[in-house]
Amino acid sequence: MTGPQRSPTNGRTDETTRRSFLTGLGSIGILGGTGITIGRTSAPTDANATQHRDEPFGNSSELEAVVDKVMAGRVGATTPGATVAVVSGDTPVLTKGYGVADIDGDDSVRADETVFRVGSVGKLVTYTAVMQGVERGVLDLDADVNTYLDNSAVTVPDTYDNPVTLRHLGTHTAGFESTLDPDIVADPAAIDPLETVLANNQRQRIRPPGELVGYSNYGAALAGHVVAEAHNTTFEEYIHSEIFDPLGMSNSTFAQPTTGDLSGDLAAPHVRDDASFTVADDVYINMRPAGSLSATATDMAAFMSAHLGGGAVGDRRVLDTKTAEAMHRRHHVRHPAVTNWRYGFHEYGSPDANLIAHSGATVNFTSHLLLAPNHDVGIFVAYNSNPSERPKAVVDELIEAYTLQPAPTTPTPTSKANGQERAEIVAGEYRLSYLPQSGPLQVANLLEHLTVEPAANGRLRTTTLDGDTRKWVETEPYVYEEVGGHDILAFEVTDGEVAVLNMNSEPTGVYQPVRHHRRQEVTGGVLGTALSGFGVSLAGWGGxxxxxxxxxxGTNNGRDMNDSE
Amino acid sequence: MTDQHCPRQTEQQQNRDATSGFVHGITRRVTSPSWLGRAAGVGLCSVSIGFVVLFVFVLETGGDLTLITRPLPMQIALALPPVIAVLAAGTAVGAILAWWHSYWSLRIRLHQTVLAVLGVGFSWQLATLGFLPV
Known part of the structure; x- marks a missing residue:
């Protein structure tokens, strides 16, 4: 279950209501100047991995007051319950539950006991396990994943010359077609072995590997399967013995259902029912490494501390320091001006802030995990509901409260000439690479198209179908900064045509130009005209x-009257 | 006895006539290309609007995730596009036959043709949006 979500680049909390269709679906589970070449998944670099550290929290009481204030307006209104963990290095400065775990039972959320389903945040555990394999020498980030699947029914087709590697899987650049669905089932009896799930849900390869980001639950699940195959065990058993047990994460599991595995209680999923919430049926995720993790905030605090602490919390180590550093370095560069991919983590917010994160969700849970290595800070927030305003809004407020990223500045227009010409070149309609390109979920793709229009003085205006309109100033050729925010658009233009549009707040994919017959106005026009014609016809026939x-x-009545006369 | 049997026989005869008439009417219609062509047009309009209404209703009441979780109403909605495509084809065939054999009035022939064009366009976009296997 993935939760591709926008990063906090504009500082506007009302942004969370935008793109509701995408976030709803997304919940299932998310060089070098201009004319940039693509094909940029590469060995780790040191970019943005500077280790300047300071500790922003005065004391835990002060932090608790800030978090209480941030959560006060949300608990009971946005979500019935929430759990929060904030760590500073290896110290959990705050772990606290808010609201109720189950609205029917009125059980309060307890950070150390109430287990939340964290969805795609669990991918970070999966990719940590991959890095353990790399550290042991049983896995290689650049080897063909098929080399680890000799004894498995799962295989990656050789559609392209270059094979799919674990580096591609950890940066979502394998080029698998997206269906968004991590094989959700309502009946736990329908949970199949991971190998069976992957073999039965083989994804087509629609792009050469390493070129473009396209968020893939299948890819994450495949990475988990590779870990299991390389260690001759099951994914769940491996994670328990090599990550959860060493870190003391006793209330964490990828198993579904969780009954009997944990000492804590699983929070109930909730849906909004007018002004209140009701308990919903839970669902199960067959692609477990992609999103079936359930954990407490206390356990997630330990996980965050391990990553901030170079792979260890005190004497409990899951990665060597060098391996942890390698995981936190860049492994795929979409564009130097925007957020890029570390291993499993994506960069978040300002490209200069060195924030790394991942969001997550199941159908009725949502979560967000953020690390600020420069400040030695980790923040985790989870809800037992899936509202339009998701936990990242809380994280964004804490980022702002503790200045974990620089404040937005007024963009300075580029001094390069021909800005208007460039604005005309990049104008058009764009679709997101991680949204499905087959099946009915293409509706999501259509609704999420981004329209780019030239404005005066080389500026741009972007609109979406749900009415989000933003203005942009060109700061470098083909790089535009948002007016009134600090989101960034970076176009890759080849031979006068846009190949890719990278948006800073969309690290989980890239925008690609839409062909004319797939544009919103064509689809809307044809469907609208046809439905109008059908409606008028039915009304005409009825009339x-x-x-x-x-x-x-009337004739019969007249005849009757004549007869009666 | 004769007097007693006559009304019953007449009633049975009437029932038989009615049944026979109904069957004959149905048979005459389903073997009539013109009737089938027009029925396809009516069906195209009804099912298309029904599909859009049901699809939007399920999304609005059940949320966007119903596209993935596929509750029964969404399964029903997603079963309709192939029906729409068949009805659009039937409408188009009906329009061609109408011009070929001069069925109906000119006004109805034009209307059938417009419906056929709209049906083909609607089906094209359903295919573009992934509702139809291509």
Missing amino acids: HSAWQRWTKH
Whole structure:
């Protein structure tokens, strides 16, 4: 279950209501100047991995007061319950539950006991396990994943010359077609072995590997399967013995259902029912490494501390320091001006802030995990509901409260000439790479198209179908900064045509130009005209039929009257 | 006895006549290309609007995730596009036959043709949006 969500680049909390269709679906489970070449998944670099550290929290009481204030307006209104963990290095400064775990039972959320389903945040555990394999020498980030699948029914087709590697899987650049669905089932009896799930849900390869980001639950699940195959065990058993047990994460599991595995209680999923919430049926995720993790905030605090602490919390180590550093370095560069991919983590917010994160959700849970290595800070927030305003809004407020990223500045227009010409070149309609390109979920793709229009003085205006309009100033050729925010658009233009549009707040994919017959105005025009014609026809037939009956009735009445006379 | 049997026989005869008439009417219609062509047009309009209404209703009441979780109403909605495509084809065939054999009035022939064009366009976009296997 993935939760591709926008990063906090504009500092506007009302942004959380935008793109509701995408976030709803997304919940299932998310060089070098201009004319940039693509094909940029590469060995780790040191970019943005500077280790300047300071500790922003005065004391835990002060932090608790800030978090209480941030959560006060949300608990009971946005979500019935929430759990929060904030760590500073290896110290959990705050772990606290808010609201109720189950609205029917009125059980309060307890950070150390109430287990939340964290969805795609669990991918970070999966990719940590991959890095353990790399550290042991049983896995290689650049080897063909098929080399680890000799004894498995799962295989990656050789559609392209270059094979799919674990580096591609950890940066979502394998080029698998997206269906968003991590094989959700309502009945736990329908949970199949991971190998069976992956073999039965083989994804097509629609792009050469390493070129473009396209968030893939299948890819994450495949990475988990590779870990299991390389260690001759099951994914769940491996994670328990090599990550959860060493870190003391006793209330964490990828198993579904969780009953019997944990000492804590699983929070109930909730849906909004007018002004209140009701408990919903839970669902299960067959692609477990992609999103079936359930954990407490206390356990997630330990996980965050391990990553901030170079792979260890005190004497409990899951990664060597060098391996942890390698995981936190860049492994795929979409564009140097925007957020890029570390291993499993994506960069978040300002490209200069060195924030790394991942969001997550199941159908009725949502979560967000953020690390600020420069400040030695980790923040985790989870809800037992899936509202339009998701936990990242809380994280964004804490980022702002503790200045974990620089404040937005007024963009300075580029001094390069021909800005208007460039604005005309990049104008058009764009679709997101991680949204499905087959099946009915293409509706999501259509609704999420981004329209780019030239404005005066080389500026741009972007709009979406749900009415989000933003203005942009060109700060470098083909790089535009948002007016009134600090989101960034970076176009890759080849031979006068846009190949890719990278948006800073969309690290989980890239925008690609849409062909004319797939544009919103074409689809809307054809469907609207057809439905109007059908409606008018039905109304005409109905009216004609009624008229005939009425005139026949009138004739009969006249005849009856004549007869009676 | 004769007097007693006559009304019953007449009633049975009437029932038989009615049944026979109904069957004959149905048979005459389903073997009539013109009737089938027009029925396809009516069906195209009804099912298309029904599909859009049901699809939007399920999304609005059940949320966007119903596209993935596929409750029964969404399964029903997603079963309709192939029906729409068949009805659009039937409408188009009906329009061609109408011009070929001069069925109906000119006004109805034009209307059938417009419906056929709209049906083909609607089906094209359903295919573009992934509602139809291509």
